[in-house]
Amino acid sequence: MNSIKAYIQENRQRFLDELIELIKIPSISADSTYKNDVIKTAEAVKASLEKAGCDSVEICKTEGYPIVYAEKTIDPNLPTVLVYGHYDVQPPDPLDLWHSPPFEPVVKKTEKHPDGAIFARGASDDKGQMFMHVKAMEFMTSTNQLPCNVKFMIEGEEEVGSKNLGTFVQENRERLQNDVILISDTGMISNNTPSITTGIRGLSYVEVEITGPNRDLHSGLYGGAVANPINILNKMIASLHDENNHITIPGFYDKVEELSQEERAEMAKAPFSLEAYQNALDIESIHGEKGYTTNERNSIRPTLDVNGIWGGYIGEGAKTVIPSKAYAKISMRLVPNQDWAEITELFKNHFESIAPKGVKVKVKPHHGGNGYVTPLNSIGYQAASKAYTETFGQIPIPQRSGGSIPIVALFEEELNSKTILMGFGLDSDAIHSPNEHFGVWNYLKGIETIPYFYKYFTELSK
């Protein structure tokens, strides 16, 4: 990959400007108000792939938001890399916690990003990380160094559960044939300690609704005599964890992959400072499942978190009401071997069974996906490891992540190929939070590293 460093140096400002233009479009897939912006983003991605030298670029319709698909075939006998990414972003709220508007990107220096970081929703997740692949592609085509075939599949519904990607993949199995799938939608330990994510958690996301009386009631006249849906919801959710923070849903742990003491000892070698972790979050104490360390709790163990709760009067001042309804959004992170559809069913049955007679319960599954583990001895992992070693000057650490990319397990099932998660973000980049950002150094380092993956993957495949 001759001249990659020089090419980046030369095009640095343009690479930044192009990404910033893409980030400015508020492609919030969870909120239908932004429908036109999501579509507009798909068109911008299409244009960028054309410019990067892809032969055919297409906006493929789905039942929801479209998938941008592109190809560049140089020789059918050479291996094919399928790049997956997403152009949709998380909702930006709570807005009042942002230091600058979420869709007006600004570049600011931080302690961890002395070269500056782009602050905006989607800066890292996943516009920034996805766009590194577009720019890496541009470099390889424009300098005639593309060593293999490439396909791009960039979707617009990742943040709402990739509802229509499964159907698209099933219906386009042939077209999507590949030798390895490459995704940048994860992080690494630090800019000085590169790492590659080798495991991700699965997810089951549900919404629950508790109905008590058929109308809101005066808490004086009815308080104490009828089931208050908020109190009941609190009791029900509270009962989902026992005193050791184990999840109490019957059968929940049945298929959980249990790591050996050796594997756990290996994990424990990753650099981690509990003090720095607590200080960064401004918490006095960590909190989680008894018998596991923080790094185990957020990677190899399943969890259950309430992501949103609401009911009754939440305005200014006071209202003495017993509401008719209370709601919560609840997600469970799953580990390899747990099947998300089965877990969703276990949750539903259990949650319905623990409701007292005075209320009615509805459990609505939102979306989900299974966990995944990348084998370290695969050609894909080895190519990625060599690529990082080339550009970072050190061997990357294999690491399990707590996040979920539900479609990775689906890809393996449907396309029968392994996925390599080459992430360049940091945990502190606040993805899904106010003030999300992505280091300029990280963005450019990603563009520099990706072409080496193509090179080594092609060489190792021979």
Next chain:
Amino acid sequence: MNSIKAYIQENRQRFLDELIELIKIPSISADSTYKNDVIKTAEAVKASLEKAGCDSVEICKTEGYPIVYAEKTIDPNLPTVLVYGHYDVQPPDPLDLWHSPPFEPVVKKTEKHPDGAIFARGASDDKGQMFMHVKAMEFMTSTNQLPCNVKFMIEGEEEVGSKNLGTFVQENRERLQNDVILISDTGMISNNTPSITTGIRGLSYVEVEITGPNRDLHSGLYGGAVANPINILNKMIASLHDENNHITIPGFYDKVEELSQEERAEMAKAPFSLEAYQNALDIESIHGEKGYTTNERNSIRPTLDVNGIWGGYIGEGAKTVIPSKAYAKISMRLVPNQDWAEITELFKNHFESIAPKGVKVKVKPHHGGNGYVTPLNSIGYQAASKAYTETFGQIPIPQRSGGSIPIVALFEEELNSKTILMGFGLDSDAIHSPNEHFGVWNYLKGIETIPYFYKYFTELSK
């Protein structure tokens, strides 16, 4: 009270029209957006009292919304009745459950109100019930039948805890001197079974805030490893009731007035159908403190209800977030002898003590007041009983209510006089709920009954 029936018949439409005009002004004291409307309502009340024949009417400034004060003195040697009411109303949300806009009153017939009922926020609580006194006054002055002196004190902050009434009463003790206080802000059993409220519950209303990490976090990367403020809030609230639905705050029941078996047997005589109660609310089962009946649970027993809860992502779709903060509004209904300030302190100390180390807790007291019991042998109660007997044709049943009018206990302390709660609404009138309404028959029956209270109170005081 000669000719009261004829007077009402003659002025029926005007009485309705005048009340409807007053209800149209959205005097929501809890929401500062409606500030001008609250003030406008005070002015409308002032005008109506002048029209009703009061000698001096004044809008008295407070730190918050003003108090409308009026007097009519006919002879210093005669007794003085002080009428208390409020011109502010509860917030109307959830708006989508109203069948007609909350501040565009409509008169519709219902099963319980064959003569029609006025549907609007404030129709009963308390504009309708308060305005009965204005119209009763108009009748007595215009027909020269006022038998004693009258004072009116109509406030605009009842629904937000009467924040400034205490100071006003303390600063105007002399001016407010009276022999009995008369309030219509409660209900009766049914139009065929008149009743007088002889006890009301106290109230302590607090807001709690749980802070976990210093920013919203991605639930994949941090889930299971840090305290989620919503999960924690749920656990903490759930722990406030034990398996028998007793409240677990240490000391909470220490001063609770325990009724004798005889008193409870007397209470149990009031007509009550559990089936009708459950059907009206569309619930399969009641729910409450073990060892007590429904009518005991909502009148002579203290309670703890969550009136509102919020935290995390509550928009459309899904967001995998661990929020930094979660909130709840919690109110406790108290019974006689429980001191609301003391209970608020007990709650605060207990709630702070049960928080795990990974979160910070704030408890903000909103407002409160003590419970109250009216002695059945008082002149005031006897006058009220005779007035109902005169107009309803049967002796009213004395009844404990679960609601709170915190200022009643304050009046006794500061003004040393007893309060009589002559309410004409029904429990089914949906006060504090969507589709609040007040029967036209009830409104007019109140106007008819009130002058008899003045008559009998003056006679019994001789």
